Amino acid sequence: MTLQQQAELMSKAEAGDAEAAFRLSGYYGFVRQDYEQEQRWLTVAAKNGHATAQYNLASDLSRGGKDLVQAARWATEALQKGHESADRLLGAIEAAQSAMLAPEEQAALAAKAGAGDADAAFRLSRYYNFVHKDRAQTRRWRKLAAEGGNAAAQYDLAVALYMDGEQLAEAARWAAEARKNGDADAGRLLREIEALQSASLTPKEEAALVTKAEAGDAEAAFRLSKYHHFVHQDGRVRGRRWLVRAAEGGQTTAQYDLAVVLQLDGGSLAQAMRWAAQARSNGDADAERLLQRIEAMRSGSR
Incomplete structure (x- = not known):
């Protein structure tokens, strides 16, 4: 993009042209790799009703729990504008809001979980799953919670192993544990795993x-x-x-x-x-x- 083209787009964007602002955000994000300017023009585009800019801004604000309130606001705006993926993003943001932990809460839960508190480990598994999208940490804390007897973690671990499609025996074991510990859905899951261990077709x-x-x-x-x-x-x-x-x-x-x-x-x-x-x-x-x-x-x- 030439300097003249940049100047023309800036003039249009400052006058309320959402598409021009969105193009500038892409230019600064992908070409110049200037995060501050990218966010500036992305916000301008979002405020002027650009659905993709609203979605992208919501996605950025939700990453790592940066600003979930604003993220939910922009995801809602994008959904109302008809963005096809905004519903999924909004669901993810709401899940992250429900699992959000302050730094001091994370530290306290990690200490408790390390000392054998299964419920603390389960809360950490939800935090890493919904907020940070960190599969390794999610698995770590979920397994610790399951081993500590948390029925919901045992159920979630069984589902995760089941959906991986590779460890059905382990999935069945954890589903059985969850059922024994009172999880209402675990019995159904166990029956399904057992029934589908022989799913071959010619x-x-x-x-x-x-x-x-x-x-x-x-x-x-x-x-x-x-x-x-x-x-x-x-x-x-x-x-x-x-x-x-x-x-x-x-x-x-x-x-x-x-x-x-x-x-x-x-x-x-x-x-x-x-x-x-x-x-x-x-x-x-x-x-x-x-x-x-x-x-x-x-x-x-x-």
Whole structure:
């Protein structure tokens, strides 16, 4: 970008041209790598109604819990402007708000967790999952909480292992522990893990299911999601694709499972609630409890 072009864009941006301000933010962010100027023009673009700028600003403010109140404000603005990913971002921000810890709280919880306090470890696992998006720290504190007997952590650990598609025996063990310790959803999870440990399909069976699923058969799509997840271990790619297809086709268990997956992702609580509510309306006996669990996570009362 020439100096003349920069000057022209600045003139337009200062006069209220949101697109010009957004272009300047990109220029300073990607070309000049000047964070201060990038934020300045991104904010100008957001204030003038640029949906992508609002989304990007919300994403930046939410990173590491920098300013979650303002992040939620801009994500809401972007959602109202029709940004397709703003709903997911807003859910992630709300989850982060519910899990937020002050530095002194983090230190106190880390000390307690290190001394064997499972509930403290569980709170830290939520903090690192929803606020910092730090998978390694989330796993560390979640496992410590699970080993300390926290039923919610045991359930979350079982779901994480289950969705990885590689450690079903460990997933079943933690689901059984969570059930023993009173987690209301763990029994269902354990039954599903046990049932799906034998999810193999022959090439001929897979081809037939693909044909049916592509034609709109939700049951076929659901079986394919399990096959790719547990046999091919590509659950985050093709397995997720077929799970979404099955849920959209009205398969109730797929809707429930998709809600669980989105909940565990930590950034999709609004969508998780939508699918849990859909599963409930379709008669899933456990969906009401799942919906309450997700609502509690959003409000921070879990």
